[in-house]
Amino acid sequence: MEITKGLSNNNKGLVADLFLNALGEKFTPILGDKIRAKQLLESSIHPNNCFSATTDTELLGILAFQINDTNFLSITFNKIISVYGLINGIIKAIGLSLLVHNSSSDEIYLEAIAVCESARGKRVGTQLIEALFLFAKENNFKSITLQVIDINPNAKKLYERMGFVVVKRTRIWPINLIIKFPFKEVFLMKKEIYTGFHKYLRISS
Numbered sequence: 282m283e284i285t286k287g288l289s290n291n292n293k294g295l296v297a298d299l300f301l302n303a304l305g306e307k308f309t310p311i312l313g314d315k316i317r318a319k320q321l322l323e324s325s326i327h328p329n330n331c332f333s334a335t336t337d338t339e340l341l342g343i344l345a346f347q348i349n350d351t352n353f354l355s356i357t358f359n360k361i362i363s364v365y366g367l368i369n370g371i372i373k374a375i376g377l378s379l380l381v382h383n384s385s386s387d388e389i390y391l392e393a394i395a396v397c398e399s400a401r402g403k404r405v406g407t408q409l410i411e412a413l414f415l416f417a418k419e420n421n422f423k424s425i426t427l428q429v430i431d432i433n434p435n436a437k438k439l440y441e442r443m444g445f446v447v448v449k450r451t452r453i454w455p456i457n458l459i460i461k462f463p464f465k466e467v468f469l470m471k472k473e474i475y476t477g478f479h480k481y482l483r484i485s486s
């Protein structure tokens with residue numbers, strides 16, 4: 282397996298499928314039917330903002346991130362309207378806005394991570410996150426943030442093992458009832474990245 286930054290164009294459809302299968306709790310209530318959801322996701326991918334785990338023949342996993350206001354998935358209001366029409370589009374745009382996080386200039390926001398079902402539990406996710414840590418250090422970012430939903434304790438455990446801590450909890454009730462999200466609470470987690478001088482301060486303390 283190889284971890285590389287970016288994504289080849291041929292893989293956009295595979296990523297959309299992977300996200301819809303692995304992150305259905307977030308995407309399906311908002312985007313609904315899979316064909317249109319796939320169309321929207323595929324057309325919204327910014328391929329530089331990710332790390333992909335691949336073999337010669339397969340895409341095993343993907344870690345998507347936002348830096349400097351550029352998202353891996355840039356789902357614009359116009360795109361949503363063009364796929365779902367005006368009224369439905371507005372409702373879907375409101376749902377999506379609940380999951381948006383705007384990162385500061387010294388922060389990387391981990392937008393999404395998904396590993397295909399047959400490859401889970403084999404450290405693919407860990408290696409994708411480690412690749413992001415290295416990228417953050419090399420580019421002097423101070424922190425990495427992410428959001429995880431209350432019904433995904435396994436992913437939360439993985440993030441805690443890798444040094445993320447919960448910094449904010451957001452209850453989305455009663456909006457979850459309107460959007461039909463199966464979760465009620467979202468945790469914002471953060472990992473500090475120690476580079477240069479900060480790194481030595483941490484070791485000596």
Ligand SMILES: CC(C)(COP(=O)(O)OP(=O)(O)OC[C@H]1O[C@@H](n2cnc3c(N)ncnc32)[C@H](O)[C@@H]1OP(=O)(O)O)[C@@H](O)C(=O)NCCC(=O)NCCS
Nearest residue numbers: 303394395396401402403404405406407429435436438439
């Ligand atoms: C969460 C996910 C990316 C982890 O990737 P992975 O390659 O399976 O993870 P690793 O093998 O590196 O690490 C496994 C750890 O992840 C956790 N984990 C989370 N979901 C898991 C799953 N479905 N199968 C196996 N391990 C899982 C385990 O608790 C395990 O911890 P441990 O090593 O202490 O036992 C992957 O399981 C996945 O794609 N899940 C569905 C999508 C998702 O939940 N994404 C996160 C949204 S915030």
